[in-house]
Amino acid sequence: MDYTIRVATLEDCKDIYRMIMELAKHEKVSDQVKIAQRDLEQDGFSKNPFFQSIIAEVPEQHRSKDGHSKVGYALYFFAYSSWKGRSVYMEDLYVMPEYRGKGIGKALMSKIAQLGLAAGCNQLNFAVLNWNKESMDFYLSQGCWDVTTGLDYHCMRCEGPALEALARGDPKN
Protein backbone atom coordinates (compact mmCIF):
# COMPACT_ATOMS: atom_id res chain seq x y z
CA MET A 1 0.00 0.00 0.00
CA ASP A 2 1.21 3.48 -0.91
CA TYR A 3 1.62 6.03 1.86
CA THR A 4 3.53 9.26 2.44
CA ILE A 5 5.19 10.54 5.60
CA ARG A 6 5.17 14.31 5.93
CA VAL A 7 5.47 17.08 8.50
CA ALA A 8 2.13 17.88 10.18
CA THR A 9 0.40 21.22 9.63
CA LEU A 10 -2.12 23.12 11.76
CA GLU A 11 -4.93 21.53 9.71
CA ASP A 12 -3.76 18.07 10.75
CA CYS A 13 -4.52 18.72 14.43
CA LYS A 14 -8.09 17.50 13.97
CA ASP A 15 -6.84 14.10 12.81
CA ILE A 16 -4.01 13.95 15.35
CA TYR A 17 -6.56 14.60 18.08
CA ARG A 18 -8.88 11.95 16.64
CA MET A 19 -6.04 9.41 16.74
CA ILE A 20 -4.99 10.40 20.28
CA MET A 21 -8.59 9.72 21.35
CA GLU A 22 -8.70 6.44 19.40
CA LEU A 23 -5.71 5.15 21.31
CA ALA A 24 -7.10 6.32 24.66
CA LYS A 25 -10.53 4.75 23.92
CA HIS A 26 -8.85 1.50 22.92
CA GLU A 27 -7.00 1.45 26.25
CA LYS A 28 -10.28 2.34 27.99
CA VAL A 29 -8.83 5.54 29.45
CA SER A 30 -10.52 8.31 27.41
CA ASP A 31 -11.10 10.30 30.59
CA GLN A 32 -7.32 10.58 30.96
CA VAL A 33 -7.03 12.90 27.95
CA LYS A 34 -7.18 16.40 29.41
CA ILE A 35 -6.14 18.43 26.39
CA ALA A 36 -8.38 19.65 23.56
CA GLN A 37 -7.69 19.98 19.83
CA ARG A 38 -7.17 23.72 20.45
CA ASP A 39 -4.27 22.92 22.84
CA LEU A 40 -2.52 20.89 20.14
CA GLU A 41 -2.92 23.80 17.73
CA GLN A 42 -1.54 26.35 20.20
CA ASP A 43 1.20 24.19 21.64
CA GLY A 44 2.45 22.70 18.38
CA PHE A 45 2.10 25.52 15.88
CA SER A 46 2.96 28.72 17.69
CA LYS A 47 6.25 30.63 17.70
CA ASN A 48 7.96 28.36 20.24
CA PRO A 49 6.28 24.99 19.81
CA PHE A 50 6.34 22.39 22.58
CA PHE A 51 6.34 19.56 20.05
CA GLN A 52 6.75 18.58 16.39
CA SER A 53 4.62 16.10 14.54
CA ILE A 54 4.69 13.96 11.40
CA ILE A 55 1.75 12.29 9.66
CA ALA A 56 1.31 9.14 7.60
CA GLU A 57 -1.19 9.68 4.81
CA VAL A 58 -2.67 7.25 2.26
CA PRO A 59 -4.09 8.12 -1.18
CA GLU A 60 -7.84 8.52 -1.79
CA GLN A 61 -8.46 4.92 -2.82
CA HIS A 62 -7.12 3.60 0.50
CA ARG A 63 -9.18 5.86 2.78
CA SER A 64 -10.64 4.20 5.89
CA LYS A 65 -14.34 3.34 5.95
CA ASP A 66 -14.94 6.60 7.87
CA GLY A 67 -13.17 8.52 5.11
CA HIS A 68 -9.86 9.19 6.84
CA SER A 69 -6.68 9.37 4.78
CA LYS A 70 -4.45 10.37 7.71
CA VAL A 71 -3.80 6.99 9.26
CA GLY A 72 -0.84 7.41 11.60
CA TYR A 73 1.23 10.02 13.40
CA ALA A 74 4.29 10.50 15.54
CA LEU A 75 4.77 13.34 17.99
CA TYR A 76 8.23 14.29 19.21
CA PHE A 77 10.29 17.14 20.69
CA PHE A 78 13.91 18.10 21.14
CA ALA A 79 15.51 17.23 24.44
CA TYR A 80 18.99 17.44 25.96
CA SER A 81 21.50 15.20 27.65
CA SER A 82 24.05 17.06 29.78
CA TRP A 83 26.48 14.23 28.90
CA LYS A 84 25.85 13.73 25.18
CA GLY A 85 24.14 16.92 23.95
CA ARG A 86 21.12 17.26 21.66
CA SER A 87 18.58 14.47 21.55
CA VAL A 88 15.08 13.83 20.29
CA TYR A 89 12.26 12.29 22.31
CA MET A 90 9.44 10.39 20.63
CA GLU A 91 6.35 10.94 22.78
CA ASP A 92 3.75 9.15 20.61
CA LEU A 93 3.84 6.66 17.74
CA TYR A 94 0.47 5.47 16.44
CA VAL A 95 -0.94 3.74 13.37
CA MET A 96 -4.66 2.95 13.00
CA PRO A 97 -5.19 -0.81 13.52
CA GLU A 98 -6.34 -1.54 9.96
CA TYR A 99 -3.13 0.05 8.57
CA ARG A 100 -0.64 -1.85 10.67
CA GLY A 101 1.76 -4.48 9.35
CA LYS A 102 2.70 -2.33 6.33
CA GLY A 103 5.80 -0.66 7.74
CA ILE A 104 4.10 2.67 8.49
CA GLY A 105 5.12 2.72 12.17
CA LYS A 106 8.70 1.96 11.26
CA ALA A 107 8.64 4.66 8.55
CA LEU A 108 7.37 7.25 11.06
CA MET A 109 10.07 6.32 13.56
CA SER A 110 12.77 6.41 10.87
CA LYS A 111 11.64 9.87 9.81
CA ILE A 112 12.06 11.14 13.37
CA ALA A 113 15.56 9.61 13.48
CA GLN A 114 16.40 11.33 10.19
CA LEU A 115 15.02 14.72 11.32
CA GLY A 116 16.81 14.33 14.65
CA LEU A 117 20.19 13.59 13.07
CA ALA A 118 19.69 16.55 10.72
CA ALA A 119 19.18 18.76 13.79
CA GLY A 120 22.43 17.53 15.36
CA CYS A 121 20.91 14.99 17.75
CA ASN A 122 22.75 11.79 18.65
CA GLN A 123 20.02 9.98 20.60
CA LEU A 124 16.37 9.09 20.02
CA ASN A 125 14.64 8.24 23.30
CA PHE A 126 11.10 7.06 24.05
CA ALA A 127 9.21 5.12 26.74
CA VAL A 128 7.52 1.72 26.64
CA LEU A 129 5.61 -0.16 29.32
CA ASN A 130 7.72 -3.15 30.24
CA TRP A 131 4.74 -5.53 30.24
CA ASN A 132 3.96 -4.59 26.63
CA LYS A 133 6.03 -7.49 25.33
CA GLU A 134 5.03 -7.09 21.67
CA SER A 135 6.18 -3.46 21.54
CA MET A 136 9.30 -4.13 23.61
CA ASP A 137 10.35 -6.99 21.33
CA PHE A 138 9.68 -4.92 18.22
CA TYR A 139 11.74 -1.93 19.38
CA LEU A 140 14.63 -4.01 20.71
CA SER A 141 14.73 -5.89 17.39
CA GLN A 142 15.24 -2.51 15.67
CA GLY A 143 18.49 -1.96 17.56
CA CYS A 144 17.60 0.22 20.53
CA TRP A 145 18.52 -0.61 24.12
CA ASP A 146 16.69 -0.43 27.44
CA VAL A 147 18.22 2.44 29.46
CA THR A 148 16.10 1.63 32.52
CA THR A 149 17.30 -1.97 32.71
CA GLY A 150 20.81 -1.23 31.46
CA LEU A 151 21.68 1.75 33.66
CA ASP A 152 19.07 1.39 36.42
CA TYR A 153 17.44 4.79 35.92
CA HIS A 154 13.84 5.15 37.14
CA CYS A 155 11.33 7.61 35.62
CA MET A 156 9.93 10.01 38.20
CA ARG A 157 7.07 12.49 38.11
CA CYS A 158 5.68 15.35 40.22
CA GLU A 159 2.18 16.56 39.36
CA GLY A 160 -1.04 17.87 40.94
CA PRO A 161 -0.86 19.04 44.57
CA ALA A 162 2.77 17.89 44.96
CA LEU A 163 3.83 20.05 42.00
CA GLU A 164 1.79 23.01 43.29
CA ALA A 165 3.48 22.76 46.70
CA LEU A 166 6.92 22.54 45.08
CA ALA A 167 6.27 25.61 42.92
CA ARG A 168 5.08 27.57 45.95
CA GLY A 169 8.26 26.62 47.81
CA ASP A 170 6.30 25.35 50.84
CA PRO A 171 8.72 25.45 53.81
CA LYS A 172 8.04 21.92 55.07
CA ASN A 173 9.51 20.18 51.97
Added chain:
Amino acid sequence: MDFMIRAATPEDCKDISRMIMELAVYENMPDQVKISHEVLEQDGFCKNPFFHCLVAEVAEQYRTTEGYTVIGYALFFYTYSTWKGRSVYMEDLYVMPEFRGEFPGKGVGTALMSKVAQVGKEQQCVRLQFSVLNWNTPSLDFYKAKGAQDLTDSEGWHVLRFDGEALDKLAQMAPKN
Protein backbone atom coordinates in the same frame (compact mmCIF):
# COMPACT_ATOMS: atom_id res chain seq x y z
CA MET B 1 19.65 34.32 52.69
CA ASP B 2 23.17 33.10 52.00
CA PHE B 3 22.62 31.81 48.47
CA MET B 4 20.61 32.86 45.45
CA ILE B 5 19.00 31.02 42.55
CA ARG B 6 19.26 32.76 39.18
CA ALA B 7 19.08 31.99 35.46
CA ALA B 8 22.41 30.81 34.06
CA THR B 9 24.36 32.99 31.61
CA PRO B 10 26.82 31.82 28.92
CA GLU B 11 29.62 32.73 31.34
CA ASP B 12 28.31 30.12 33.81
CA CYS B 13 28.88 27.27 31.35
CA LYS B 14 32.40 26.56 32.63
CA ASP B 15 31.01 26.07 36.16
CA ILE B 16 28.04 24.07 34.85
CA SER B 17 30.42 21.84 32.87
CA ARG B 18 32.53 21.33 35.98
CA MET B 19 29.47 20.31 37.99
CA ILE B 20 28.14 18.04 35.21
CA MET B 21 31.41 16.12 35.55
CA GLU B 22 31.11 16.07 39.37
CA LEU B 23 27.59 14.62 39.01
CA ALA B 24 28.80 12.00 36.50
CA VAL B 25 31.56 10.97 38.96
CA TYR B 26 28.91 10.66 41.71
CA GLU B 27 26.85 8.43 39.35
CA ASN B 28 29.96 6.30 38.62
CA MET B 29 29.93 7.18 34.90
CA PRO B 30 32.59 9.90 34.37
CA ASP B 31 33.67 8.51 31.00
CA GLN B 32 30.14 9.12 29.64
CA VAL B 33 30.46 12.93 29.52
CA LYS B 34 31.16 13.82 25.90
CA ILE B 35 30.23 17.49 25.65
CA SER B 36 32.30 20.56 26.56
CA HIS B 37 31.31 23.91 28.02
CA GLU B 38 31.46 25.36 24.49
CA VAL B 39 28.71 22.96 23.38
CA LEU B 40 26.61 24.01 26.38
CA GLU B 41 27.10 27.66 25.40
CA GLN B 42 25.94 26.95 21.84
CA ASP B 43 22.99 24.74 22.72
CA GLY B 44 21.69 26.65 25.74
CA PHE B 45 22.10 30.22 24.61
CA CYS B 46 21.22 30.25 20.92
CA LYS B 47 18.01 31.56 19.36
CA ASN B 48 16.03 28.36 20.04
CA PRO B 49 17.81 26.88 23.07
CA PHE B 50 17.72 23.12 23.66
CA PHE B 51 17.68 23.62 27.40
CA HIS B 52 17.37 26.16 30.20
CA CYS B 53 19.54 26.32 33.26
CA LEU B 54 19.40 27.76 36.78
CA VAL B 55 22.43 28.12 39.01
CA ALA B 56 22.79 28.46 42.77
CA GLU B 57 25.37 31.01 43.83
CA VAL B 58 26.69 31.68 47.34
CA ALA B 59 27.96 34.90 48.88
CA GLU B 60 31.75 35.52 48.72
CA GLN B 61 32.44 34.35 52.26
CA TYR B 62 31.18 30.85 51.37
CA ARG B 63 33.53 30.37 48.38
CA THR B 64 34.97 26.84 48.11
CA THR B 65 38.71 26.30 48.65
CA GLU B 66 39.17 26.42 44.84
CA GLY B 67 37.29 29.73 44.77
CA TYR B 68 33.91 28.65 43.35
CA THR B 69 30.75 30.56 44.23
CA VAL B 70 28.48 28.79 41.74
CA ILE B 71 27.76 25.64 43.75
CA GLY B 72 24.66 24.03 42.25
CA TYR B 73 22.55 23.92 39.08
CA ALA B 74 19.36 22.59 37.52
CA LEU B 75 19.15 21.93 33.78
CA PHE B 76 15.71 21.48 32.24
CA PHE B 77 13.66 21.72 29.04
CA TYR B 78 10.01 21.68 27.96
CA THR B 79 8.28 18.50 26.86
CA TYR B 80 4.75 17.47 25.90
CA SER B 81 2.19 14.87 26.90
CA THR B 82 -0.57 14.23 24.35
CA TRP B 83 -2.88 13.46 27.25
CA LYS B 84 -1.99 16.19 29.74
CA GLY B 85 -0.25 18.91 27.73
CA ARG B 86 2.78 21.02 28.56
CA SER B 87 5.39 19.52 30.87
CA VAL B 88 8.91 20.21 32.03
CA TYR B 89 11.75 17.69 32.23
CA MET B 90 14.49 18.24 34.77
CA GLU B 91 17.57 16.65 33.21
CA ASP B 92 20.00 17.47 36.03
CA LEU B 93 19.78 18.67 39.62
CA TYR B 94 23.08 18.97 41.47
CA VAL B 95 24.50 20.64 44.56
CA MET B 96 28.16 20.36 45.53
CA PRO B 97 28.49 18.02 48.57
CA GLU B 98 29.67 20.67 51.03
CA PHE B 99 26.52 22.75 50.32
CA ARG B 100 23.98 19.99 50.85
CA GLY B 101 21.88 19.34 53.92
CA GLU B 102 21.51 22.10 56.45
CA PHE B 103 23.35 24.90 54.64
CA PRO B 104 22.22 28.32 56.00
CA GLY B 105 18.75 29.16 54.77
CA LYS B 106 16.54 26.71 52.81
CA GLY B 107 18.10 23.67 51.13
CA VAL B 108 19.83 24.59 47.89
CA GLY B 109 18.55 21.52 46.02
CA THR B 110 15.00 22.19 47.12
CA ALA B 111 15.27 25.84 46.08
CA LEU B 112 16.58 24.87 42.63
CA MET B 113 13.85 22.27 42.08
CA SER B 114 11.16 24.67 43.32
CA LYS B 115 12.35 27.28 40.88
CA VAL B 116 12.14 24.77 38.00
CA ALA B 117 8.56 23.95 39.09
CA GLN B 118 7.72 27.66 39.31
CA VAL B 119 9.18 28.48 35.88
CA GLY B 120 7.26 25.50 34.48
CA LYS B 121 4.04 26.70 36.13
CA GLU B 122 4.45 30.12 34.49
CA GLN B 123 4.41 28.28 31.14
CA GLN B 124 1.30 26.33 32.21
CA CYS B 125 3.17 23.05 32.61
CA VAL B 126 1.23 20.42 34.55
CA ARG B 127 4.03 17.92 35.11
CA LEU B 128 7.66 17.89 36.17
CA GLN B 129 9.51 14.69 35.22
CA PHE B 130 13.06 13.48 35.81
CA SER B 131 15.11 10.29 36.33
CA VAL B 132 16.91 8.89 39.34
CA LEU B 133 19.33 6.01 39.61
CA ASN B 134 17.64 3.22 41.53
CA TRP B 135 20.57 2.80 43.95
CA ASN B 136 20.72 6.52 44.75
CA THR B 137 18.81 6.29 48.04
CA PRO B 138 19.51 9.85 49.31
CA SER B 139 18.12 11.26 46.06
CA LEU B 140 15.13 8.89 45.95
CA ASP B 141 14.29 9.90 49.55
CA PHE B 142 14.68 13.59 48.68
CA TYR B 143 12.29 13.30 45.72
CA LYS B 144 9.74 11.05 47.42
CA ALA B 145 9.53 13.51 50.32
CA LYS B 146 8.40 16.06 47.73
CA GLY B 147 5.61 13.81 46.50
CA ALA B 148 7.32 12.39 43.41
CA GLN B 149 6.03 9.07 42.07
CA ASP B 150 8.30 6.36 40.68
CA LEU B 151 6.65 5.52 37.33
CA THR B 152 9.04 2.67 36.61
CA ASP B 153 8.03 0.89 39.81
CA SER B 154 4.33 1.81 39.82
CA GLU B 155 3.48 1.52 36.10
CA GLY B 156 6.39 -0.31 34.50
CA TRP B 157 7.74 2.50 32.32
CA HIS B 158 11.13 1.91 30.70
CA VAL B 159 13.12 4.35 28.58
CA LEU B 160 14.50 2.91 25.35
CA ARG B 161 17.20 4.54 23.27
CA PHE B 162 18.56 4.51 19.73
CA ASP B 163 22.09 5.89 19.45
CA GLY B 164 25.31 5.31 17.51
CA GLU B 165 25.05 2.92 14.56
CA ALA B 166 21.53 1.80 15.42
CA LEU B 167 20.32 5.41 15.10
CA ASP B 168 22.13 5.90 11.77
CA LYS B 169 20.64 2.66 10.46
CA LEU B 170 17.14 3.67 11.55
CA ALA B 171 17.46 7.08 9.87
CA GLN B 172 18.64 5.48 6.62
CA MET B 173 15.39 3.52 6.41
CA ALA B 174 13.30 6.74 6.28
CA PRO B 175 11.12 7.03 3.16
CA LYS B 176 12.63 9.20 0.46
CA ASN B 177 9.41 10.97 -0.62
